[in-house]
Amino acid sequence: MGQGFRRMATIVRKEWLHIIRDPRTLALVIVMPVLMLILLGYAVANDVEDLPLAVADLSRTDASRTLLEKFSASGFYLVTHVAQSEDEILAMLDAGTVKAGIYIPEDFGRNISTGGVGTIQFYIDGSNPTVAQTAQLAAETVSQATSQQILIQRLERSGAGLTISLPIDTHILYLYNPDMRRMNFMIPGLVAVILQVQTLLLTAFAIVREREQGTFEQLIVTPVRSWELILGKILPFVLVAFLNVAMTVGAGAFLFGVKVAGSIALLAGLSLVFLLSSLGLGVLISTISRTQMQAMYMASFIMIPSFILAGLLFPRENMPWLAYYSGYLLPVTYFLEVVRGIILKGADFFVLWNWIWPMAVFSIVVFFASVMMFHKRL
Amino acid sequence: MSAENAVEAVQLTRLFGDFTAVDQVGFEIPRGEIFGLLGPNGAGKTTTIRMLCGILKPTSGEARVMGFDVARQAEDVKQRIGYMSQKFALYNDLTVYENLDFYANLYGVKRETFKPRLAELIDMAGLRGHEKQRTADLSGAWRQRLALACAIVHEPPMLFLDEPTAGVDPISRREFWEMIYTLAGQGVSVLATTHYMDEAEFCNVIGMMYNARLIALNDPDSLKEAMEGVLLEVDCDQPGAAEPVLQALPEVTDVAAHGVSLHVLVEVETAEHAIRQALVQNGIDPRRIERVLPSLEDVFVSLVDKENRLRLRAEIE
Numbered sequence: 001m002g003q004g005f006r007r008m009a010t011i012v013r014k015e016w017l018h019i020i021r022d023p024r025t026l027a028l029v030i031v032m033p034v035l036m037l038i039l040l041g042y043a044v045a046n047d048v049e050d051l052p053l054a055v056a057d058l059s060r061t062d063a064s065r066t067l068l069e070k071f072s073a074s075g076f077y078l079v080t081h082v083a084q085s086e087d088e089i090l091a092m093l094d095a096g097t098v099k100a101g102i103y104i105p106e107d108f109g110r111n112i113s114t115g116g117v118g119t120i121q122f123y124i125d126g127s128n129p130t131v132a133q134t135a136q137l138a139a140e141t142v143s144q145a146t147s148q149q150i151l152i153q154r155l156e157r158s159g160a161g162l163t164i165s166l167p168i169d170t171h172i173l174y175l176y177n178p179d180m181r182r183m184n185f186m187i188p189g190l191v192a193v194i195l196q197v198q199t200l201l202l203t204a205f206a207i208v209r210e211r212e213q214g215t216f217e218q219l220i221v222t223p224v225r226s227w228e229l230i231l232g233k234i235l236p237f238v239l240v241a242f243l244n245v246a247m248t249v250g251a252g253a254f255l256f257g258v259k260v261a262g263s264i265a266l267l268a269g270l271s272l273v274f275l276l277s278s279l280g281l282g283v284l285i286s287t288i289s290r291t292q293m294q295a296m297y298m299a300s301f302i303m304i305p306s307f308i309l310a311g312l313l314f315p316r317e318n319m320p321w322l323a324y325y326s327g328y329l330l331p332v333t334y335f336l337e338v339v340r341g342i343i344l345k346g347a348d349f350f351v352l353w354n355w356i357w358p359m360a361v362f363s364i365v366v367f368f369a370s371v372m373m374f375h376k377r378l
Numbered sequence: 379m380s381a382e383n384a385v386e387a388v389q390l391t392r393l394f395g396d397f398t399a400v401d402q403v404g405f406e407i408p409r410g411e412i413f414g415l416l417g418p419n420g421a422g423k424t425t426t427i428r429m430l431c432g433i434l435k436p437t438s439g440e441a442r443v444m445g446f447d448v449a450r451q452a453e454d455v456k457q458r459i460g461y462m463s464q465k466f467a468l469y470n471d472l473t474v475y476e477n478l479d480f481y482a483n484l485y486g487v488k489r490e491t492f493k494p495r496l497a498e499l500i501d502m503a504g505l506r507g508h509e510k511q512r513t514a515d516l517s518g519a520w521r522q523r524l525a526l527a528c529a530i531v532h533e534p535p536m537l538f539l540d541e542p543t544a545g546v547d548p549i550s551r552r553e554f555w556e557m558i559y560t561l562a563g564q565g566v567s568v569l570a571t572t573h574y575m576d577e578a579e580f581c582n583v584i585g586m587m588y589n590a591r592l593i594a595l596n597d598p599d600s601l602k603e604a605m606e607g608v609l610l611e612v613d614c615d616q617p618g619a620a621e622p623v624l625q626a627l628p629e630v631t632d633v634a635a636h637g638v639s640l641h642v643l644v645e646v647e648t649a650e651h652a653i654r655q656a657l658v659q660n661g662i663d664p665r666r667i668e669r670v671l672p673s674l675e676d677v678f679v680s681l682v683d684k685e686n687r688l689r690l691r692a693e694i695e
Contacts, residue, residue, distance in 0.1 A: 214465035
């Protein structure tokens with residue numbers, strides 16, 4: 001037992017030296033999570049706010065100015081350009097300098113003040129459907145709210161001293177993600193991505209590299225046992241994974257304000273359970289690949305569908321039934337629910353139990369099956 | 379099992395699917411002796427070594443190394459052997475000392491003897507002053523010596539070397555064999571594969587492998603003496619043209635190029651006359667024909683030739 005522990009510790013130490021000395025591994029360990037976070041945080045996250053808006057106000061009346069103020073105040077739009085004609089707005093949309101444009105004709109103010117209908121023309125760049133949809137919704141909401149206000153003013157004026165309020169006032173309250181911010185959805189997902197991708201790739205590479213170099217054959221003739229070898233190989237990556245999760249959760253809190261609502265200890269503990277499945281898959285890939293290139297392809301083959309099916313990128317609710325139920329075969333599907341539950345809702349162990357047990361079962365089965373298949377052999 | 383033998387292999391066979399890599403190979407290596415396994419690439423040398431080291435399981439037959447069965451007692455075998463594979467399996471991103479330290483820990487070298495043992499190995503390999511150098515920066519010869527040091531860190535009584543001198547310069551090769559001699563002098567048994575025939579001369583016993591089979595097994599001198607026929611060295615002005623002419627003679631068993639001259643194997647020495655006649659008739663000047671002692675290379679070529687002829691005959695029948 002003492003010798004076995006010594007052999008395992010020796011492998012751990014050597015593996016650690018490989019990690020800190022190989023610039024590629026080190027880059028994968030440090031740069032990848034940070035890069036993903038920045039990409040998702042600043043580039044991909046298409047929360048619709050401050051869309052550049054071009055304005056052509058030919059009416060120049062109180063009514064038109066009120067309407068434009070409402071657009072600015074909504075936060076969805078930022079007036080960046082002032083135009084004089086419809087053509088000018090279209091040119092700016094063509095050039096991509098603005099994402100939306102509003103044209104208020106000369107007769108707008110007059111029509112409204114005489115009790116008629118003021119028509120405005122709104123333009124939206126529809127090339128990104130997500131942005132366009134939100135922009136359209138925002139434009140409609142702003143216009144309707146302004147219309148209502150004008151309507152009330154008209155009634156109040158005619159009714160002399162009468163105070164009028166709208167019959168229905170709907171209050172909508174978003175729970176758990178009050179600002180509907182994409183980062184709140186993405187950060188927990190990123191924890192899952194890192195635990196899956198990082199760990200799986202590093203583990204698979206660490207073993208396959210030895211096969212490629214021929215050092216694996218040398219290890220086989222030493223008294224080291226399969227269990228000592230495999231534990232020695234994966235323990236450093238468990239540490240790396242935890243470091244990365246801490247980095248991601250920390251950066252999420254400080255840079256993007258996504259605080260962990262639930263227990264950090266529970267998050268760490270369940271991450272460890274999920275980690276077993278990634279480590280297991282890494283070991284499995286290394287058992288069936290001869291070269292790092294093969295391992296890479298094999299890993300993409302597993303990871304890309306799993307992220308799509310697990311609902312990391314697109315909500316699972318909209319998937320066809322086959323894809324929807326396939327998601328239940330992947331540990332990462334359950335883990336995503338668990339992480340989102342803990343970080344966003346502050347859910348505890350018992351609330352999450354329905355997600356935890358299948359995840360644990362899958363992870364443990366994958367891990368032990370993979371490790372059993374891994375033999376100290378060529 | 380004799381306690382005198384470090385290795386005993388009996389009818390050792392390994393199949394890879396339909397392909398027979400090693401076919402009923404049997405030999406013994408007495409303790410403290412150097413055994414050379416010769417043969418072309420693909421003859422089955424590496425597979426034989428891998429079975430003896432417990433890396434591959436034999437399909438049939440059995441082998442005992444230091445008294446332990448390689449198939450059933452692989453872990454006992456592993457404690458008692460050192461193995462140096464073809465590729466000098468070292469970790470390039472680790473330093474000289476870290477490589478040694480790694481293997482010493484895996485083999486469980488005792489803490490009391492750890493430091494002196496590593497110092498001793500560094501001196502033996504001539505790597506003193508380079509302990510902190512990355513292995514990637516070492517020359518081929520140094521890597522080879524470090525690989526040897528790693529293989530013997532636990533002082534194994536049996537050492538397996540798979541083409542230990544591939545890609546190393548001649549002077550370093552000689553120095554390496556001196557180290558092997560020193561180890562053998564200390565009682566270590568050695569099995570080395572090689573295709574350098576000059577290195578085979580260093581061995582006490584030679585096994586020649588060809589097409590998965592052991593086709594000869596003896597000490598170098600006996601192998602040379604046992605060679606059938608007489609070897610003549612023929613020096614002429616057109617060796618290229620002479621070869622097919624001689625090959626066609628009924629007296630000649632085999633012709634092989636040997637430097638600028640030809641080595642011609644004949645059944646009786648009197649064939650010299652026929653050779654001279656044939657060359658002159660074809661306008662080739664036979665400058666010198668004399669009887670020479672066969673080298674191991676000649677022995678090997680002749681054995682392979684005989685083997686091929688036997689096989690052909692068997693196929694025809």
